[in-house]
Amino acid sequence: MNLPRKCLALLLFIFAFLPVAFATGAGLPSVPCQGTIVSPTDDLATIINNGKKGQTFCIEGEHRITSTIQIRSGQSLIGTTNNARISGAVVLNPWHPTSTQGVYYYDGPYANTPPHQQDEYTIHGGNVCYWVTTYLDDLFFRTGVNNDQRIMRVLSETEVDPTQPVTTRGQAVTAGEAGRFFFDYSNHRIYVSLPNNLDPNAATVDLAIRLNNPNGDVLLFGAGQTNVTIQNLYIEKSMNYGLYPGIGWTLKDVTVRFIHNVGIYGMMGYEKQPAIIDNSLLTNNGRLALDANFTKNLIITNSEMSWNNIANFRHTLGQTGDGVCRDYKDAGAFHIYNDIGTPTQPAVTINNLRSHHNIGDGLWSDDGSQYNQITNSTLIDNERFGFYDEISCQVLFSGNTIYGNGYPIKNTDVVGGTGGVDVNDSNYGTFSSNLIYGNDGGYAFHLTLQTEHADMLSNRCLGAGGDGDTSNSLKHNQITGNTVYSCSALSSIGKVWGAGGSLNSRENQYLSNHYYLSDSTSNWFVDGDGKGGRDIPEDWGTWQQSNHDVQGSLAVGCARRTYDPEQIAYNFSGDGSPGRPYAGLIADKSGDLYGTTLLGGSNNHGAVFELTPTSSGWNESILYSFAGGTDGSHPAGNLIFDAAGHLYGTTTAGGGGNCPEGCGTVFELTPASGGWTESVIYSFTGGSDGRQPYSGLILSKQGTLYGTASLGGTVSANCPAGCGTVFALTPDGGVWSESVLYPFAGGNDGSAPYAGLTADKSGNLYGTTTAGGPMGDGTVFELASASGQWKETLLHTFSGNDGAVPYGGLVFDSANNLYGTAFQGGSGNYGVIFELVPETGGAWKETVLHTFWNNPAANPAAGLVIDSTGTLLGTAMQGGNSNSCAGECGVVFALSPTANHTWKYGVLHVFGGGTDGYASTAPVLVTGTGILVGTTQAGGIQGGGMVFEVNY
DSSP states (O other): OOOOOHHHHHHTTOOOOOEEEEOSSSSSSSSOOOOOEEEOSOOOHHHHHHHOOOOOOOOOOEEEESSSSEOOOOOEEHHHHHHEEEEEEEEEEEEEESSSEEEEOOOSSGSSSOOOOOOOOGGGGEEEEEEHHHHHOOOEEEEEOOOOOOOOOOSGGGGSSSOOOOOOOOOOOOOOOOOOEETTTTTEEEEEEEEOOOGGSSSSEEEEEBOOOOTOEEEEEEEBBBSEEESSSEEEESSEEEOOOBOOOOEESEEEESSEEEEEEEEEEEBOEOOOOSOOOSSSOOSSEEEEETTOOOEEEEEEESSOOTOOOOEEEESSSSOOOOOSSSSSSEEEEEEEEOOOOSSSEEEEEEEESSSBBBBEETTEEEEEEEEEEEEEEEESSEEEEEEEEEEEESOEEESSOOOOOTTTTSSSOOOEEEESSOOOOOOEEEEEEOTTTTTEEEOOOOOTTGGGGGHHHOOOOOOOOOOOOSSSEEEEOOOOOOOOOOOOEEEEEEEEOOOOOTEEESSSSSESOOOOSOEEEEEEEEESSSSEEEEEHHHHHHHHTTTTTEEEEEEEOOSSSSEEEEOOOOOSSEEEESSOOOOOOTTEEEEEEEESTTTSSSSEEEEEEETTEEEEEEEEEEEEEEEEEEOSOOOOEEEESSSSEESOSSSSSTTTTOOOOOEEEEETTTEEEEEEEEEESSSSBOOOOOOOEEOOTOEEEEEEEESSSSSSOOOTTOOOEEEEEEEEETTTEEEEEEEEEOOTTTEEOOOEEEEEEOOEEEEESSSEEETTTTEEEEEEETTTEEEEEEEEEOBBBBBBBSOOOOOOOOTSSSEEEEOOOOOOOOOOOEEEOOOSSSSSEEEEEOOOOOTBBOOOOSSSSEEOOOOOOEEEBBSSSTTTTTTTOEEEEEEOOOOOOOOHHHHEEOOOHHHHHHOOOOOEEEOTTSEEEEEESSSSTTHHHHHHEOOO
C-alpha cells in the first residue's frame, strides 16, 4: 500500500530470514578518477568516439547524446559526480495548459515526428500483443537531481486526465510509473499530466529520441571490445538498448534504467576474465533488464533488478496489437538463456541479488542453461514466478528468499500456475535452504513435467531424442532443507502434470523440508500416479508414506511471521485501561518500562503506564489517566526521566488556548509514596508559542526541556494553522517559562515538525520537518545558539527520490553522522533510510542507505535507534506481505554496516495482524540482553495495541 501524504494526526488513527544488501547503483559523489575530464558542456560522444584504447574518461554531470558512443577495449568511463549520466533523451518545453485541470501539451519540434514502433519480438519471433508496448519514444520527468520517473503512456487524450479510468489495453497504474501521457502523432502534440497536478514547466520532462547509429538505438556500443569498466554512471532513456557490451566488462555502481527494450544486451566473460555486475541497479526497463545469452563466467553481486518489462512485452500468435496475449517471452528481469558452464566454473553466478516487481519472473533459467548458481538472493513481488527453472540442468539455488510472487501487476490474466519456484522439465537441480512464503497467488514449489516441450535439443543434459521429447527430463532434482509457508489451495507442493510417473520414479526427491500450512489434513501436496498420467493430491501422511520429506516437518500456521522469535509482552485493551500506544518506551534502572497511550485510561483521553517484569510476564500499572481538560489529552510522544526520577511528556490536546479540544500541554509526573502526581508545566495557547506537540522532549544538562510543536507559530499561505515551532522550557524556582527558539516559516523553510529533537555534544539541536523545503517534501534542520540567539540552518531538503515526509527524528553515531527515516519518497515512494555526513565548510551530504518497497516493508513513521555495533534498528508501519491488514501489517528491521562500507538490510519480524499486532509507529528500545522492545498501535488480543519483544 502506498499511502497518500497526509497529516500524522490522521495516521494516528490508521488502526482503524536473512539480511540482504540492496544496490545503490549510480549517484555516488566525488568518485576518484585520473584521466580525461569531460564536463557537462563537452561533447561526450565525440570525445569518447575519438578516444583510444585503454583511455579513462572522468565524466561530470549530465550528458544528453544524439548518437551512439563507441567503446574501445580497455577504456574506463567513470562518473565522478552524483549526477553523472548518459541520456538518450531531449528536454521538452514549453508546456501549455489545456482546459482540463492538470493536463498540459507540448507542440514543439519533437512532437512533429512519425511513430517509432517495434511490432515484433526481434529474432525470437511472434508479434507484440499490446499496441501500447510497440511505441518506443517514452516520456519521463524529474523534480530533483536524480529522481526521474517514467510516465505511463495511454492511447487517448481522454485518458491523460488523471480523474479518468485507464482503458488502454496492457496498461495499468502501478508504482513503477507516475503520471500519464498521450503522443498524438496525427496532430503533432504530446499531452501529459503529472502527479498532484504538477506543472511540467516546473519539472524536467524529457523524451527518448532516435539515435544516429547503424547498429540500432543503443547508448554505449562495444561489441567485440574487451576489459571495459563502467562506474558510477546513470545509463538511461534509449529506444532500444542501454549498453551493448563486449567481453570481460565490469559494471560497478551503475544504474541502467528507462530503456524501452533491453537495459544490457549481452554480458560475456571468458575463462580468465569474468564479466562483472556489482552494486548496480537495473530498473524500469521496457522489456528486459539483462539479456546475456550464451554467456560464460558472468558474476552478478550485490545488485538489484526491479520494475523491468514495465512496457509489458507479451507476444501473440495473431496480429500485432490484437490483445490476445500469450506469455512474456524474453521479458522481465534476467532471462538466463543457453548459458552453459562447467562444474568448476558456472556460466552465471548470482549472489545477493534483489529482484522485485518485474512484470514476469524474478529470474528465469531456460533453453539448456547448465551449471549456474543463484545464492543468498531475494526474489519478491514478481508477476509470474520468483524463480522459473525451465529446461535447464545442474542449477544450484540455495539460501534464497522467495515471497509475494504470482500476483498481477499489469496483467490480470496471469493468475494460477504462477508463484514461488517452478522447475519445468529440468534435470539435476539442487534447491536447498531457501525460505519460500507468501506466494499464494499460485504454487509454492513445483516440479513440472510437460508432455512435450520445444527446444529440448538445446543441451544433451536434457536427454531428449527429439526437439519436443521430455521423456528424460524432470529427473534427479533435489529439494532439500527448505522452509516453505503456503496458504494456497492449489496443491502447492510437489509435481504437476502426472504423465511420466511419480517423483520417485524419476529420481526426484523432496528431503527434510519444513512446511507451515493452514492445516495438517488437507491435500497440500501432489504427485504423479505413474499410470494414466493423473495428478494425485496428497495429505501430509500420504506424502511421507511416498518417501518424501521423511525427516521433514509440518506445522499449522501458513502466514510467516518471523524468523527470530517474537514475544508479546503486554496487550492493551483500551477499555478503562490504556490503549493505542503511539509512542515508544523508556526503561528505568530496574528494567521497568514506561510509556503513553493515545487513548484509554479511565476517561479514554490517554494514559501514562508502567510495566514491571515478573517471573510470569509483565504487570501493568496506570500512573496517570488524563481527564481531557486542563490536565491534557491524547499523549503521543515518548517520556523522559530527569535525575530525580520525575517523568516529563507532552499531550497533543487538552490544556487551554484557542483550539477546539485544547492546544496541548507539557506535563510532569512526580513519584510519591501514594502514587504519582501530575502537574502541567505549560499549556500551549495555539498562537506564536505553537500547538499540538506530537513529539517527546529532550533534557539538557542544565535542566532545560526542548521540544517541537507541529502547528502554531508563524501563519502563512502554506501554513494557515501555523508552521510549527521549536520551544524550550526553563525551570526557575519551581516555575517553568516557555520560549520559542525558532518559528518555522514554511515555503523553502521547513514546516510541520512531528518528531522530537536530538542534541550534539555542544548543545546544538537537530530535527526534521514533514513539509517545507523547495519541493515541499520536508527538511532536516539544525538550531545553534550564539549569544543567546538561536539560528536555523537547513542541512538537507528532500526532493522525492532521496526521501519525503520525514516523520521520525534523528540519531547520531559515534562519528557524528546523522541517520533517519522518511515516510515516503525513494524509487517506489515507500520511504527511505538516510544518512547525513558533515563535510568541510559546514555542508552535510545525504546518502540513501536503503529504499523501502511495499514488500517486505514500507512507510517508516518512526525514527531509528543505533546499537553498540552501529546497527540501525527501526519499524515500518506498512508492508510485510501479511494479508491480515489493509496495506499490510508492518515489520521490525535492522540495517547493519559491513566491512566494505555497504549496509545489509534484514527483517527481524513481520507483524501478522490480529493478536500479533500491527501498525508500529514508534522507535524500538534496545535492551542490554539482545532484545528489542516496542509498541504497536493496533492488534493484540483485545485490539488496543501491544508491547512486543523481538530477539536480534
